[in-house]
Amino acid sequence: MPQGKMLQVGPTGNVVLVTCCDKNGRANIITVGMCMPISIDPPQVCIGIAPERYSHDLILEQGEFVVNSPSIVLKDKMHLCGIKSGKDLDKFKEFGLTPIPAKMVRPPLIKECFGHIECEVVNRVKCGDHTLFVGGVLSASADEEVLVNGNLDALKAQPIVQKNYVYYTIKDARALP
Numbered sequence: 817m818p819q820g821k822m823l824q825v826g827p828t829g830n831v832v833l834v835t836c837c838d839k840n841g842r843a844n845i846i847t848v849g850m851c852m853p854i855s856i857d858p859p860q861v862c863i864g865i866a867p868e869r870y871s872h873d874l875i876l877e878q879g880e881f882v883v884n885s886p887s888i889v890l891k892d893k894m895h896l897c898g899i900k901s902g903k904d905l906d907k908f909k910e911f912g913l914t915p916i917p918a919k920m921v922r923p924p925l926i927k928e929c930f931g932h933i934e935c936e937v938v939n940r941v942k943c944g945d946h947t948l949f950v951g952g953v954l955s956a957s958a959d960e961e962v963l964v965n966g967n968l969d970a971l972k973a974q975p976i977v978q979k980n981y982v983y984y985t986i987k988d989a990r991a992l993p
Contacts, residue, residue: 831976831983833884833897834863835915835923836874843915843924845907846871847898849978850946851883859953861933864946870903875937875949880921883951885931885958887974888985893928894976895983920954930973931958 832851837843850864861883865872875881886894893911900907908915908926915924918934925932935951942948962973974985 829977831886831894831978832863833886833890833894833926833929834865834871834875835882835884835926836871836880837878837923838874839877841922842906843908844871844874844902845884845897845913845926846902847894848883850948854950859956860938860950861935861953862948862950864943864948866946870901872947876940876947878922879937880923881935881937881949881951882918882921882923882925883933883935884926884929885973886926886929886976888976888983889974890928891976891983895981918955919957925957930962930975931968932956 829849830851832848834846834848835843836846846865846869848863848865852862854860854862863881863883865875893913896911897907900910907913914927916927918925918932921934921936933951933953934955935953937949938952939950940947958968962969970986977984977986
């Protein structure tokens with residue numbers, strides 16, 4: 817590899833569908849591969865979005881978003897939400913997803929997703945070619961069928977994990993010694 821060049825391998829990790837909306841309440845969905853919890857107290861999550869993406873400015877202007885966790889059965893719709901722009905397209909209608917009202921923010925939840933985290937932007941940081949939006953968690957919910965004793969069971973939820981745009985899920989979870 818030439819000196820000074822970085823191998824383009826892309827992020828590895830969970831993939832989520834983030835909903836946001838414009839000033840008129842028109843909702844959009846963006847596929848995000850950069851998402852993680854960033855604080856326990858207070859609860860906060862962080863998402864990374866490139867400034868040229870339509871959703872970047874919506875989140876910047878409106879100051880809120882919802883992190884929706886899709887299962888592997890939604891991988892094709894999730895992929896389409898990531899490669900099509902919502903600027904002139906209603907992704908909910910186009911890809912057969914159902915918006916449902918959130919409890920604390922304007923952007924809707926995606927009914928077909930197993931988990932939802934409603935956030936207000938509490939900080940943002942430019943990091944290279946992305947902006948990291950830190951969201952203060954206002955409300956979190958998950959479908960009962962993916963919970964065991966109030967905790968997410970990844971085998972039941974089957975979240976989407978990706979590496980270089982190849983999508984996987986968790987099939988076996990063995991405790992490490």
